[in-house]
Amino acid sequence: MKFIKQILAGIGVIFVLIAAVWASFAYLEKYALCADVSQMSQKINEKMDKAIEMLDKKTEKMMNYFDFKLLAAELKSVEESISQKENEIAKNPNDRVKQAELEKLKRQREQILRDMTSIKK
Numbered sequence: 001m002k003f004i005k006q007i008l009a010g011i012g013v014i015f016v017l018i019a020a021v022w023a024s025f026a027y028l029e030k031y032a033l034c035a036d037v038s039q040m041s042q043k044i045n046e047k048m049d050k051a052i053e054m055l056d057k058k059t060e061k062m063m064n065y066f067d068f069k070l071l072a073a074e075l076k077s078v079e080e081s082i083s084q085k086e087n088e089i090a091k092n093p094n095d096r097v098k099q100a101e102l103e104k105l106k107r108q109r110e111q112i113l114r115d116m117t118s119i120k121k
Helices: 002-091 096-120
Strands: none
Touching (some): 002 096
């Protein structure tokens, strides 16, 4: 009977050791998976940051392009107004109001040209 108790105690000890080793490996597996997940999430975040940065650059370029096109249309309109005012002044050269408007339009054209060159850079 004593011998059977020793065998059962030995089997119990072996069972406890196997369970402890099993539990430690399960814990290490969970720890390793958490580390893998955190590394993967960090890589995903880095890729997303790069994608967002590239998208921001493209958006900036597109905004500059549309600003440039808008200024080009505005420049065309101002130049048409300038030629119209010059024709009106040619008909009546003593009209100071139209000459002042012409000077204002020329300053506006110069400002638009400066804005366009700054966008090109």
